[in-house]
Amino acid sequence: MADLGYIALLLALVVAVYSAVASILGARSRNAELLSSSRNGIYALSGLLTLSAIALFYALFTRDFRLEYVASYSSRDLSAFYTATAFWAGNAGSLLFWAWTLSLFAALVVALNRRTNRELMPYVIAVIAVTQAFFLLLMIFLSNPFAKSAFPPADGMGLNPLLKDPGMAFHPPTLLIGYMGFTIPFAFAIAALITRRLGDEWVRVTRRWTLTAWLFLGVGNFFGMWWAYKVLGWGGYWAWDPVENAGLMPWLTGTAFLHSVMIQKRRGMLKVWNMILIIVTFCLTIFGTFLTRSGVLSSVHTFAESGLGPLFLAFIGVSLVGSTALLASRLNDLRSEDELDSFVSRESTFLLNNLILVGATFAIFLGTVFPVISEWVKGVKITVSAPFFNQVTGPIFLLLILLMGVCPLIGWRRATLRNLLRNFLYPLITAVVLAVVLFLLGVKVWYALLGFAISGFVLGTIFLEWFRGVRARHRTRKENYIKAFLNLVWGNRPRYGGYIVHVGIILLAIGILGSTAYKVEKEVTVSPGESLSIKNYVLKYENIDVYRTSKEWVAAATLSVYNGERFRGTMTAEKRFHDNYQQWVSKVAIRSNPLEDLYVIFSGWEEIDGPAIFKVVVNPLVLWIWIGGGVLILGAMIAFWPERARPAPRRTEVKA
Amino acid sequence: VKLKGLSCIISALIFSFLFAAPAVAQDLSVDDVARQLICMCGCNSVLPDCVHLECGVRESMRGEIAAQLAAGKSKAEIVQFFVDRYGEVVLSAPPKKGFNLTAWLTPFLALAAGGGVVYLLLRNWVFQGKSPAVTPSPEHSAIDEEYHRRLEKELIEFREGR
Numbered sequence: 001m002a003d004l005g006y007i008a009l010l011l012a013l014v015v016a017v018y019s020a021v022a023s024i025l026g027a028r029s030r031n032a033e034l035l036s037s038s039r040n041g042i043y044a045l046s047g048l049l050t051l052s053a054i055a056l057f058y059a060l061f062t063r064d065f066r067l068e069y070v071a072s073y074s075s076r077d078l079s080a081f082y083t084a085t086a087f088w089a090g091n092a093g094s095l096l097f098w099a100w101t102l103s104l105f106a107a108l109v110v111a112l113n114r115r116t117n118r119e120l121m122p123y124v125i126a127v128i129a130v131t132q133a134f135f136l137l138l139m140i141f142l143s144n145p146f147a148k149s150a151f152p153p154a155d156g157m158g159l160n161p162l163l164k165d166p167g168m169a170f171h172p173p174t175l176l177i178g179y180m181g182f183t184i185p186f187a188f189a190i191a192a193l194i195t196r197r198l199g200d201e202w203v204r205v206t207r208r209w210t211l212t213a214w215l216f217l218g219v220g221n222f223f224g225m226w227w228a229y230k231v232l233g234w235g236g237y238w239a240w241d242p243v244e245n246a247g248l249m250p251w252l253t254g255t256a257f258l259h260s261v262m263i264q265k266r267r268g269m270l271k272v273w274n275m276i277l278i279i280v281t282f283c284l285t286i287f288g289t290f291l292t293r294s295g296v297l298s299s300v301h302t303f304a305e306s307g308l309g310p311l312f313l314a315f316i317g318v319s320l321v322g323s324t325a326l327l328a329s330r331l332n333d334l335r336s337e338d339e340l341d342s343f344v345s346r347e348s349t350f351l352l353n354n355l356i357l358v359g360a361t362f363a364i365f366l367g368t369v370f371p372v373i374s375e376w377v378k379g380v381k382i383t384v385s386a387p388f389f390n391q392v393t394g395p396i397f398l399l400l401i402l403l404m405g406v407c408p409l410i411g412w413r414r415a416t417l418r419n420l421l422r423n424f425l426y427p428l429i430t431a432v433v434l435a436v437v438l439f440l441l442g443v444k445v446w447y448a449l450l451g452f453a454i455s456g457f458v459l460g461t462i463f464l465e466w467f468r469g470v471r472a473r474h475r476t477r478k479e480n481y482i483k484a485f486l487n488l489v490w491g492n493r494p495r496y497g498g499y500i501v502h503v504g505i506i507l508l509a510i511g512i513l514g515s516t517a518y519k520v521e522k523e524v525t526v527s528p529g530e531s532l533s534i535k536n537y538v539l540k541y542e543n544i545d546v547y548r549t550s551k552e553w554v555a556a557a558t559l560s561v562y563n564g565e566r567f568r569g570t571m572t573a574e575k576r577f578h579d580n581y582q583q584w585v586s587k588v589a590i591r592s593n594p595l596e597d598l599y600v601i602f603s604g605w606e607e608i609d610g611p612a613i614f615k616v617v618v619n620p621l622v623l624w625i626w627i628g629g630g631v632l633i634l635g636a637m638i639a640f641w642p643e644r645a646r647p648a649p650r651r652t653e654v655k656a
Numbered sequence: 657v658k659l660k661g662l663s664c665i666i667s668a669l670i671f672s673f674l675f676a677a678p679a680v681a682q683d684l685s686v687d688d689v690a691r692q693l694i695c696m697c698g699c700n701s702v703l704p705d706c707v708h709l710e711c712g713v714r715e716s717m718r719g720e721i722a723a724q725l726a727a728g729k730s731k732a733e734i735v736q737f738f739v740d741r742y743g744e745v746v747l748s749a750p751p752k753k754g755f756n757l758t759a760w761l762t763p764f765l766a767l768a769a770g771g772g773v774v775y776l777l778l779r780n781w782v783f784q785g786k787s788p789a790v791t792p793s794p795e796h797s798a799i800d801e802e803y804h805r806r807l808e809k810e811l812i813e814f815r816e817g818r
Binding site: 232234235239241269336339340343351352358359366367370378382383384385387391396468469472491492495523583586 | 686687691692694700701702704705706707708743744745746747748749750755756759760762763764766767770771774777778781782803807810811813
């Protein structure tokens with residue numbers, strides 16, 4: 001079966017190269033048979049890679065330790081759930097997952113566009129097939145999931161204990177699909193450049209694909225935060241680790257792209273800019289895969305390292321140079337079809353939003369690579385870590401959420417003073433009142449106060465907009481408020497889905513602000529029976545329990561939690577030591593409520609029943625980060641939901 | 657003029673963000689100093705956040721900080737002690753001086769430059785348009801706008817008491 005998987009990979013490489021060549025030749029010579037065979041090539045690719053994926057799953061489940069990959073990431077005692085997730089625990093499997101899901105997406109793209117976009121499709125196929133070929137080359141020559149070892153062990157290493165978390169089923173696959181997904185809009189963009197069909201065609205076709213990739217990447221990042229918070233056990237959710245940054249950057253540029261294509265759709269402007277954005281986003285997704293998979297920068301993700309680096313860099317270089325050259329050669333065809341009517345319009349606020357999103361990405365990129373730059377320029381090793389990113393991106397992100405409140409309420413084309421006053425008066429009052437109340441309640445950290453006020457303003461603008469729509473429906477159509485709200489949202493899903501995503505982002509911002517400005521942490525040594533106190537909590541260390549499971553030592557410390565005088569229950573924080581991985585792993589204990597999280601890390605002990613060290617953290621408002629993530633997913637799904645087919649609004653008709 | 661004022665305010669905000677002295681702590685805790693440093697065990701995380709307890713580096717560095725605090729050393733002195741021992745790499749963020757200043761300032765300079773480009777583009781598009789007499793025409797709109805208009809109409813109808 002493993003051999004079958006490997007053979008399928010080899011065949012897939014041949015088919016990918018063939019599809020790329022056939023589709024280009026077919027398009028040049030207008031040879032329908034060649035074109036049709038290149039489409040079949042894409043279907044065949046999805047079949048072959050599915051076969052490969054099944055072969056790897058099969059090897060994992062049958063404990064075929066002749067395969068190095070299976071021996072490195074699984075063991076006989078691994079549950080079915082974690083055996084399945086071992087698929088993406090290492091390099092080779094992650095690459096296979098990337099290529100496999102891309103082949104499925106590609107087959108769907110081809111199937112959906114059998115009769116449409118005939119001009120674009122051959123080049124779309126070519127770009128996807130070339131990308132696919134690159135990943136297949138990596139797998140076949142450098143990181144083969146089906147490589148066999150000369151001396152198969154009796155049992156495998158097992159999954160790294162840090163990876164043994166339900167998050168393992170969600171974080172890597174969603175992030176990888178997010179990275180991979182941007183290949184589709186990128187392929188359409190390149191096809192549009194090659195064929196000089198540079199209107200809004202490619203933008204319309206790719207909207208849902210972009211949204212899908214963006215959603216998966218965002219969800220992948222959220223799951224990553226959640227996992228870091230629950231499992232890594234240092235009391236936070238985002239460490240500005242290079243690999244985290246790599247996941248955030250394409251998401252930010254992808255967000256910019258999702259917004260700026262709206263202007264191309266409506267007004268036929270910003271065409272060059274949209275091309276640049278999608279090219280940059282694609283390169284950043286490859287860069288992200290590369291950072292995760294190469295280990296050039298040390299990070300919490302160094303579960304998987306290899307010599308893939310130079311090839312990844314070469315691929316990114318070729319993509320970047322090639323597409324930029326192509327773009328440059330098409331500049332004449334990318335002139336704007338329209339111009340703006342006013343400085344203060346939706347269009348200009350979109351430009352600002354794009355500027356800030358790209359600026360934030362640039363800041364994060366610079367910080368991520370600056371250690372390398374410093375070593376080149378000065379020969380001095382330095383570290384660029386959380387304090388840098390917080391201080392530099394903090395003001396940029398605050399500005400961004402402020403724009404998020406302002407932009408959607410500024411009319412397209414031209415905003416009047418009356419329009420501005422009508423939309424902004426109440427939210428502004430809300431923000432000021434909120435700031436005063438919070439200040440009186442004791443919120444004195446100025447950036448938190450500013451951030452909360454901005455959040456209040458943005459939520460105010462969104463709710464005001466919803467309220468007006470709902471009231472209008474209620475009064476004119478006699479619908480009750482709930483029905484009116486649902487109909488309002490359902491009547492224009494892209495718009496209201498977008499608003500809901502904005503609400504999610506604001507909740508996320510509130511959670512981040514609260515837990516950054518008002519985090520309290522303490523590291524204390526206590527003996528059994530003794531208590532420690534943090535804020536209004538008192539924790540009494542009851543006892544420690546040390547026991548063995550089949551492959552791990554577990555030390556579990558139990559504490560009773562009192563809030564003031566009231567007993568609130570017990571918390572058990574653990575440390576585990578796995579035989580094969582000589583490393584202590586924490587299992588933190590968290591008590592969560594909407595106001596704050598109590599987070600206990602069992603750091604260590606000197607002797608059983610003797611003093612033990614605890615790190616205790618009170619993290620305000622963290623729950624809102626996860627709620628914000630849920631709201632964001634909901635909004636994106638509403639925006640994605642297919643609409644009934646209606647005649648596409650044609651901008652060009654007016655021009656003609 | 658208005659724009660200039662706004663950009664002044666924004667840059668003032670940014671600078672205060674970057675260079676504001678952190679609130680004066682009455683009693684310096686180990687973590688206040690430790691946040692300035694990274695753990696040298698190879699994990700690259702900010703010292704208090706290192707999770708690789710088995711290597712012991714975190715504890716010995718924290719112990720050193722606690723000892724020096726007890727001896728009455730200032731935060732700057734303790735941080736300097738670690739820089740002398742490990743080099744600049746031990747700092748959790750590069751100091752805001754010399755070449756490292758480029759890392760701190762380039763993002764904002766780039767944003768300002770980008771803002772300038774956006775401003776010029778807008779001026780170009782707005783004032784030197786090819787067809788200056790574009791009037792907002794309803795057919796011009798897509799779904800959003802049509803929807804918005806309907807909403808406006810309903811609101812007006814409502815206000816007129818229908």
